Amino acid sequence: MRRTKCCLLLFVLLIHNGCCIKWLALGHSSNEIQQPWTREACTGLRSAGILERKQARACRAAPEVMPSLVQAAIDTSAVCQHSFRNRRWNCSNIERAPDYTPELLTGTREQAFVYAMSAAAAVWRLARGCALGSLASCSCATPPRREPPSPSALTSAFSASSITFGGLASRSSFKWGGCGDDVRSASRIAKRFLQGASPPAFGSTGKFLHAVNMHNHRAGRRAVEQSLSLECKCHGVSGSCSVRTCWRGLGSSGPAVAGARLLRRYATAAEVRPRSGGRLPPLYHHDNLLYTTKSPDYCSPDKNRGSLGTIGRQCNGSSSGYEGCEYLCCGRGHVTKTEEILERCECKYISCCYVKCKTCRSIVKTYECN
Template sequence: MKKLRVFIGNNRMHRTLHAAILILLVFLLNIASSRDNMVPSHVTLSSSLTCRLVGGLTREQRTVCHKAPDTAAIAFEGLQLAVKECQHQFRWHRWNCSSLLVKSSNPHASSIMKRGFRESSFLYALTAAGVAHSVARACAQGRLLSCGCDPLGYRASHDPRGRAKVNKWEWSGCSHNLAYGIEFSKKFLDLREQVDDLQSKVNVHNNNAGRSVSVLFYKNV
């Protein structure tokens, strides 16, 4: 694998990144639609064990986890869904995401996530989007005490002549709380990175790329 420290320098790879994360979000949205009709239930007390059971967390991440164990448990669901979707999308490729399968169940603890490979950049974006989406969905489902559904949601509409598509805020019932999901994704995942480290800055850049695609997705559904 050739090292590629910055994603944004390659337009072709940047387009590939956006397409891949959109595939992930469609996958997660399909799962969400199958669960939205279920009776909402709050995360059980077992979520408090998550902070101790999941390995590969930094001290700062464990602090966040202990303060919000229910949200952290949902974030880990998002990480696992991202890994499963990665395996599904690349199952016929030479690189099939198998390197993400580690004993700690935390893909960020895998060796590939600690390197500056092209695949690493993709995975940072993928997992950041997965966490943001899963937390946003859990808010709408009433699974978290710290947040609720977003009363306003993105709706796509057309002008009277049907020519121009316009994105605007409209009442759309109980929509996914994307703002809260993105906020927690930043708080939880970006804490892994060192402020003055070049590779850490690249990792945060890729995290932001994944979250920006999440916003793009919701603006166009």
């Protein structure tokens, strides 16, 4: 009887612990971006188990934010799978949303990254939506009060092709202008949507897991804030840069910039233990990623822990890094496969409209884990 109750409690915890990232299933269909976001569509996603109750309510209240969130779901999956493409855990299970496997439900380091990355992608896309004028609740960022740094201190790219920052440039005037990305408003909108699930009412353990997830959401939002950079445009006769117009923006690289920050924090994530009241200990910086459960080594298949194993994975036979066969194959060894590739090459035009090519042969070696 006690074992049955424990299993039931664990099941409830798993269900709750993945609730705030079920919305990533929105990225499975590109049609979601273009669909009319009506109240019925939001309610339908709630019925399908993709949106939580409060998330569906936010969807109905501000349907114009949903295309940005759909794109954020796509970004989260793409950045995660690219970041971990050469590691034992390659983030492929994120495509199973909303029916996640245990490694994204049990408070692991990998779950911490996905939570943070989903928040970062949401803030990034919402901030761009603000700047483009597609969201009613925000627009361009309010200009900072402080002056931009001097031209010699700028590291961001200027629109002018070649600018010499001499004595004239150091005396150049400036003004805040353009349309900066309103990350603050975007973060507020994202927080209201992503943290739509209320803390569970069945004990301090569930509340603690909820607190950890919300912390990782905040770490993701902060990663976007820290990705803002100063962008300027020069004005003046013959590119003299007598006047500079500056703003703070996110650039054109997309959420992958924040993803790179979070990947570094994934490597230094801190393990935390439940404490009374379900609160986090006040020892961790807001930027840290936190996890509660140690991850498996992902070497062998283990459905109960969400491990697919690395058998059959391609590896790099000449690398000593994560993608190398020694690490990726977990010491089991690998097989080398040789394939002959025939390709057209050294093509030349003969007369007006005839192309003559040779057939080139190349040998390609691939390595697969045992």
